[in-house]
Amino acid sequence: MGNWFGNSLSKSLHNNGGTSKQINGTVVLRRKNVLDWTDLGASCLDGVFELLRKGVTLQLISAVHGDQANGNRGILGKPAYLENWNENISVTDRDASFNITFDWDESMGIPGAFIIRNHHHSQLYLKTLTLEDVPGHGPVHFICSSWVYPAYRYKNDRVFFANKTYLPSDTPEPLCYYREQELIDLRGTGSGMLKEWDRVYDYAYYNNLGRPDKGRDYARPVLGGSKDHPYPRRGRTGRAATKSDPNTESRLPLLSLDFYVPSDERFDQVKLSDFLADALKSVRQVLRSEIASLFDRTPKEFDTFQDVLNLYEDGNSLPSGTNLKEIRDCMICILWEILKELLRSDGERFLKLPMPDVIKADKSAWRTDEEFAREMVAGANPVVIRCLQEFPPASKLDPLEYGNQTSSITREQIEKNMNGLTVDQAIKNKKLFILDHHDAVMPYLTRINSTSTKTYATRTLLLLQEDGTLKPLAIELSLPHKEGEPPGAASQVFAPAEHGVEGSVWQLAKAYAAVNDSGYHQLISHWLNTHAVIEPFVIASNRQLSVLHPIYKLLHPHFRDTMYINSLARQIVINAGGILERTVFPAKYSMEMSSAIYKNWNFTEQALPADLLKRGVAIPDSRQPHGLRLLIEDYPYAVDGLEIWSAIETWVREYCSFYYYTDELIQGDSELQSWWNEVRNVGHGDKKDEPWWPEMKTRTELIQTCTIIIWVASALHAAVNFGQYPYAGYLPNRPTTSRRFMPEPGKPEYAELESNPDLVFLKTITAQLQTLLGVGLIEILSRHSRDEVYLGQRDHSEHWTSDVQPLDAFRRFGRELVEIENRIKGRNNDHKRWKNRFGPVKVPYTLLYPSTSDSQTAIGLSGKGIPNSVSI
Structure with a gap:
């Protein structure tokens, strides 16, 4: 490590000429007017700022020579402007490339970072800077992937680093200040309400689910910070408390998306557009079905299984004579009119629910x-x-x-x-x-x-x-x-x-x-054990691990979109009176029940082999490839999962071993130790005294920890999320609630069961409105977005690090995942031997297809593909 900066230092010390040279570069960014249709004037205003020479400037920072008069911070080059801003305008292209030319004194060595100052009216999304021919080195790549707001919004300059990876102790001294200051900025002050341009990652309890000012029925206990209601921490917003309860944070209006998460954690605009389109489609489906039910002989109920099938087969057409003007007065329809331009144009019929896999081949x-x-x-x-x-x-x-x-x-x-x-x-x-x-x-x-x-x-x-x-x-x-x-x-x-x-x-x-299994699945297997438990790792990583840190680079892809989807869930899904409480059997006690089960959560048991051993579905067997023998040999989740787990573990071991070749390096890594201390004592602070936490003193513990985090965020989440619509999109198969007890012999309900069992079944399970709400939600959650990045893939796949050996190891990881997917396909095609992979419904087990070989086939309701992160 550090060779190219060290070699450059040696060369520059022999260069007494101080020759100035121009370095050409290319900046790739997205401008707000392309991304945000509500700010159509941004381009015009930015153009005016350009004419006043108040545009976007970049200033290179030497990684070789420090300014002794300024704390030995890296010497700064001259500011350089992005070129041809006003000429390079497009309202359709997502990315725009700009040329930039730096005047750089060769004696300053290799630039290791740069400062960017955005003097425009609006923010921009900075993707990359590539320096084409740095003297004595060649190309230098900066992977930025960050929102840059106008400079006056920041207390300190925005700094981005080259793609070289450093342990804290190996960082070139001229970059140390910038590395440390960046982390200080990301931690914030711990007080005040956070704004959209803030980049602060901080912690809070789950004290924002209830709305006590609305009445006792909307009050909910604070989750986290107590023995009675322990919980992982969420991202802090700093909103004021409610009037009636100082321990409960006030909430935004239900339909507002203006909640705080650090700007780089927000959905990409394409993904947000698709998400809103899916949500609106589901809302319209609910609305139309409810209107249609008014013309039914038993409103709010399904009378037959054919009524349920009609949701998918005929699209729930409106009865003739329905007053559409009255419907348009509904708040939901107003929302639709505002956001309809965001709808996708993929040709999918708007009012027809997709046919769930479980009833495609056979309806019964x-x-x-x-x-x-x-x-x-x-x-x-x-x-x-x-x-x-x-x-x-x-x-x-x-x-x-x-x-x-x-x-x-x-x-x-x-x-x-x-x-x-x-x-x-x-x-x-x-x-x-x-x-x-x-x-x-x-x-x-x-x-x-x-x-x-x-x-x-x-x-x-x-x-x-x-x-x-x-x-x-x-x-x-x-x-x-x-x-x-x-x-x-x-x-x-x-x-x-x-x-x-x-x-x-x-x-x-x-x-x-x-019903029990559906509720447990949604609350525990899905929400708690993937979404909620991962968020503290996201926060701690951004607060304590520099972007230069090898473990930050390893884990960062597996945190994409998690804070945003969790915040969105707290806004409309798991909140008091939200979709989850309206559709899942624990109702208002849902989140409180998940808190009770979190008491038994154990980080090390989230490892797939440990989980299988704990549940007794596997026993140790050194003769087996994974050291386990499954008691249910045909257990598709476990069979496929163990192969994925092993591939992740191998990749993590090769990667970590490159940077940590002794256990002492683990123990002496100040950022790593601060990160792990904060995860245990703050992020999962209610579990801080548990003896099972790895101590983070050895490479084995580091590899185990990172493998678990990646497994939970990627494969485990895929296994419990993307099968929702294929199996539960048809609610009779996985009802979310029951409204009647079992009929007793001699009672009228029992006589009804004898005469019309299907009607009694439908009256017992989830009602019509709850079915539509629930199916609408899981349809959204089960969709793979167009911009998804799958396990074995990365943004900027060739330049996320400049270290050759980790890049080679990552390519091997990708190739192994392709081979695993091919083996899974082979097992799925062997119906005679592996009966659990296909079943009476003829649905192959595809949830742990990595989909690295052809990720396009995973878009939408495919039921296949492992995204890198808990991103939906």
Whole structure:
């Protein structure tokens, strides 16, 4: 490391001539008027500033010689202006290239950074600067990828560094001040309301979900900072407190997107446009369907499964005679009129929901027991099922508070369906598995069922069969004892049945289990375990790791868009009265429930091998390529995931070993140690005393840590996010709530179940409006954007670092991912051997396709592709 600056220093010390030379460069940027259609006057104003010689200037900083009179900061070259600003105008091209010429004294050596001053009226997005022929070196690349606001907005100059990578102790002394000052600026002062041009990364509790000024129903507990409600930290905005609760941050109007995140964390305009287009499409679908329901014989309900299918098959056309003028008066339609220009022009029919994969080939295969079980290992939430190691299934809930919560399932109830095996034999041979949501749901069930929701805490037992498929054996539905009774669980157990009322009851039991799994998936597997837990890493990395730092360069692609999508979620999805509370069964207790489950979160267990071992679905086996043997050999998520995990781990090991060739370098890296200290003690401060945190003293710990972060942000998120619409876009397959308890024999509801089981099923699961809201949300979340960057890819792929060995290692990583994808395709095509990859619904498992070979095929609702980051 440091050779090219060191060699240049040696050369420059022998150069006594002080020869001045012109260095030609190219600046690539995007101007605001191209990106922001609301500021159409920006181009004209900027043109005026150019005429007044108040344009954009760049000033090179020497990495070789410092100014001793100025703290030995790198000597500055002469300011240079971007050329031909007014001539180089386009309202359609996203990127614009500008020539620039620097006067540079050869004795100053190699430039290692530059200052940019934007004297225009509006901000610009600076992508790159390339110096074409630096004396004694050749090309120098600066990868900037940052918004630059007018200079008066900043207390200190904006500085960008060349693409050389340095540990803090190896940084050339003339650049040290600039490296340190940049981090100081990014940390901010910790006070005040942050503005759009601020670049501050700071922490706050989740105290912005409720709106107590609107009434008690909209108050929510603060998550984070307490033992009762621990939570990862979010990005600070500094907004004022509410009037009625000084601990709750005030909220913006519901439809506002004017929330603070550091400017470089905001969505690209193309992605934002697509996102808004998808959102508006979903809103219009809800609106039209609700209007159509007024002409239905049972408004707000689906009467038949065909009514549900009509959402996809006929686009929910408006009834004749509908007064469109009245509809246009709706606030949602006004929003549509304002933003309609942002809609994509991809030819997709606006009012027709795409057909979910789960019903494309067969409209009823989702109801089979085989498909119900298969989705636990190859569906939208394949990360919960575990091997049952004791019978009956036990509970970890405190018996003093909750009483006896041990399962009531008996051997007699399940052994008759176990192909001749006894329970003890199946446990010994590791053939019994369980989807267990009992402990997660039970503590909140009394409160949940006090709302319009009527549901249960569920346990589902399954048997692993000889052909590799899973066979449901029983579903237990439990309720807490009524008030005034000793604490405990009142449980019913249901066995599989195909015909008559028993078959209808079994279908309802599976629906209740699916309701639990849908809520847990959205709140825990998806939101908490990817979105929420990654945000502190994003914040800490920008506060403590310089852009010159090797670990910053390694992790930065895996943080793209995360702070923005999380802020957007807090604004309209997980807030009090938001979409999640309206569509998922825990309702107003959703986020509080996720806080309770965060109490058991363990960073090291987020590693895929550790997770599989913890759930008992794998055992150590040194003979296997990944050191594990899967008990369910045909477990698509785990099989594909282990290959992806291994590829990530190899890439991280090769990369980290290049910069850290001894453990002492880890221990002596001041920025790395500050970063890790802040992640543990601040970002995840409610877990700071846990013994499982890596100490960050060895290369093994660093490699483990970075591999987990990349895995969670990329592959894990892809596995639990992009399967949502393919499987849950058809809500009967994965209902999000239930509104009735199981019908009891002798009651009118039971008679109705006997006479019209489909109608009872539809009356029990998610209602029409909630279905439309929920499906609309997951359609948006399941789409890959046009500007997505996938695992194994990077922006500026050839110049993100100047170090050759890491670049070569990254290319090997990309090639390995292509080979993995080809192996996955091969497994998916072998339907006879790998039955869980295709299933009765004939949907191949593609969620862990890296899609590095042809990323264009992953755009939209493809159900394939691993983006680098939690970006949607």
